[in-house]
Amino acid sequence: MPRIAVIPGDGIGPEVTRQAVRVLRLLSEERGLPLELVEWDLGAERYLRTGTAITEAEFAELERDYHAILLGALGDPRVPDNAHTRAILLGLRFRLDLYINLRPARLLHPRLSPLKDPGEHGIDIVVVRENTEGLYTGIGGQFKRGTPDELALEQDVNTRKGIERIVRAAFEYARATGRRRVTLADKANAMPHAGELWRRTFAEVAAEYPDIEREALYIDALALDLVRRPGRYQVIVTSNLFGDILSDLAAALVGGLGLAPSANLHPGRHALFEPVHGSAPDIAGTGRANPLAAILSAALLLDHLGYAREAARVEAAVRATIERGETTPDLGGTLDTERVGDAVCAELRRSG
Numbered sequence: 001m002p003r004i005a006v007i008p009g010d011g012i013g014p015e016v017t018r019q020a021v022r023v024l025r026l027l028s029e030e031r032g033l034p035l036e037l038v039e040w041d042l043g044a045e046r047y048l049r050t051g052t053a054i055t056e057a058e059f060a061e062l063e064r065d066y067h068a069i070l071l072g073a074l075g076d077p078r079v080p081d082n083a084h085t086r087a088i089l090l091g092l093r094f095r096l097d098l099y100i101n102l103r104p105a106r107l108l109h110p111r112l113s114p115l116k117d118p119g120e121h122g123i124d125i126v127v128v129r130e131n132t133e134g135l136y137t138g139i140g141g142q143f144k145r146g147t148p149d150e151l152a153l154e155q156d157v158n159t160r161k162g163i164e165r166i167v168r169a170a171f172e173y174a175r176a177t178g179r180r181r182v183t184l185a186d187k188a189n190a191m192p193h194a195g196e197l198w199r200r201t202f203a204e205v206a207a208e209y210p211d212i213e214r215e216a217l218y219i220d221a222l223a224l225d226l227v228r229r230p231g232r233y234q235v236i237v238t239s240n241l242f243g244d245i246l247s248d249l250a251a252a253l254v255g256g257l258g259l260a261p262s263a264n265l266h267p268g269r270h271a272l273f274e275p276v277h278g279s280a281p282d283i284a285g286t287g288r289a290n291p292l293a294a295i296l297s298a299a300l301l302l303d304h305l306g307y308a309r310e311a312a313r314v315e316a317a318v319r320a321t322i323e324r325g326e327t328t329p330d331l332g333g334t335l336d337t338e339r340v341g342d343a344v345c346a347e348l349r350r351s352g
């Protein structure tokens with residue numbers, strides 16, 4: 001039976017995760033889906049209480065004894081440098097070598113897009129973000145801190161292995177899902193060393209996929225064109241930081257962070273599912289948090305576990321609640337987090 005570690009985390013993390021867990025439990029209990037969910041107390045509370053965010057033994061247990069992880073969000077204003085977020089979230093991405101960060105942005109209903117004209121073919125973009133290197137490794141340092149000459153270095157790490165495996169993952173994903181074009185986003189005009197390696201590797205891997213169109217764009221131009229013509233983009237492969245930014249932009253085009261799920265994957269090894277959004281301290285505790293990104297992340301988890309039919313049912317239930325306007329205020333509705341969870345569960349029961 002698949003064992004899932006649930007890490008609700010901070011802020012709205014526990015609020016939205018509770019609804020995703022309800023959906024999983026409903027499928028598991030009423031539909032006989034084998035699934036064991038084990039809650040883990042990791043987050044700012046524990047870090048502030050004990051001074052430890054996560055231990056080596058816990059990393060090892062998560063890796064050894066669990067099939068996947070479902071995470072809410074991490075981040076707390078009482079931890080201004082976000083040390084615990086880096087330790088837990090980036091720690092899991094690095095430790096479990098979850099090199100693929102899949103961030104789909106699909107327009108589920110035309111009224112959700114802030115664009116005047118989202119285009120006749122809708123929006124269906126997947127950002128395939130490199131998740132283990134780039135500007136996220138923490139390699140660097142400070143020098144002469146507190147003096148007029150102080151400096152800070154944050155190194156951008158780009159390995160052939162890291163680029164090749166994420167580019168290949170993007171083409172494989174395109175092929176497996178019937179998508180016809182992969183776009184590389186980089187800044188090769190200003191960063192020639194990394195840029196040349198990314199572009200050369202991209203071209204070499206793309207040659208193995210003659211059925212799929214490829215293009216390389218500068219990220220600034222792509223950011224503009226994503227707003228202008230979002231319908232032409234299908235799979236965008238990019239480095240860690242660029243992918244972080246582009247996935248928030250893509251989410252905004254289809255209804256915002258309240259709807260954006262993600263999967264952090266190392267095929268055959270481990271997987272972590274989480275909404276793209278953070279702990280949203282500005283709305284935590286108000287009931288305004290949209291749980292649909294967390295619920296859609298649970299659908300990605302189901303799909304990963306081989307429960308494709310159940311995953312599709314969850315997505316259909318989310319779509320139905322949006323169509324009926326049973327949403328939180330970010331999507332124009334009046335329901336609170338729990339009531340949206342109710343609506344999705346009711347829809348699932350009807351469809352079962």
Ligand code: NAD
Nearest residue numbers: 073074075076257258276277278279280282283289290330
């Ligand atoms: P955020 O995603 O938490 O919030 C950005 C804006 O979107 C806020 O106005 C928030 O109210 C809104 N929003 C986010 N999720 C929403 C939801 N489900 N429903 C309705 N509105 C929602 O980003 P931030 O404010 O930049 O970061 C807050 C904290 O979260 C920081 O500590 C940051 O580091 C952390 N963070 C964590 C993750 C993660 O755990 N994966 C991701 C992003 C940010």
Ligand code: IPM
Nearest residue numbers: 074075085089090244276278
């Ligand atoms: C995300 C978040 C994280 C990231 C932060 C919290 C470190 O923004 O998952 O998108 O930058 O990857």
Ligand code: MN
Nearest residue numbers: 244245248276
């Ligand atoms: Mn982000």
